[in-house]
């Protein structure tokens with residue numbers, strides 16, 4: 001397990017789950033303290049992680065639909081970039097994103 005500290009940000013990599021626990025185009029939720037984080041496996045295999053609360057009305061983003069690099073909120077269908085965390089026009093807002101990487105089949109988030 002890796003938890004090497006980033007000296008610039010003071011953050012660490014934390015193992016959260018195995019890649020195969022998330023279906024392609026799917027998401028799941030993990031907890032980090034009081035924070036719920038939605039992790040997604042995109043169609044091309046990339047892993048992306050954002051806060052699991054839509055900035056509109058707190059919709060659970062892990063239950064949304066992955067479409068390319070975006071997640072579509074399950075509540076009112078706002079589209080949110082999984083790269084920047086920004087809600088796409090014509091709507092606005094943003095969610096926090098978390099750096100993610102895979103090592104030995106395990107997903108690690110920088111928290």
Ligand code: FES
Pocket residue numbers: 054055056057058059073074075076077078
């Ligand atoms: S709660 Fe996500 S679009 Fe309304």
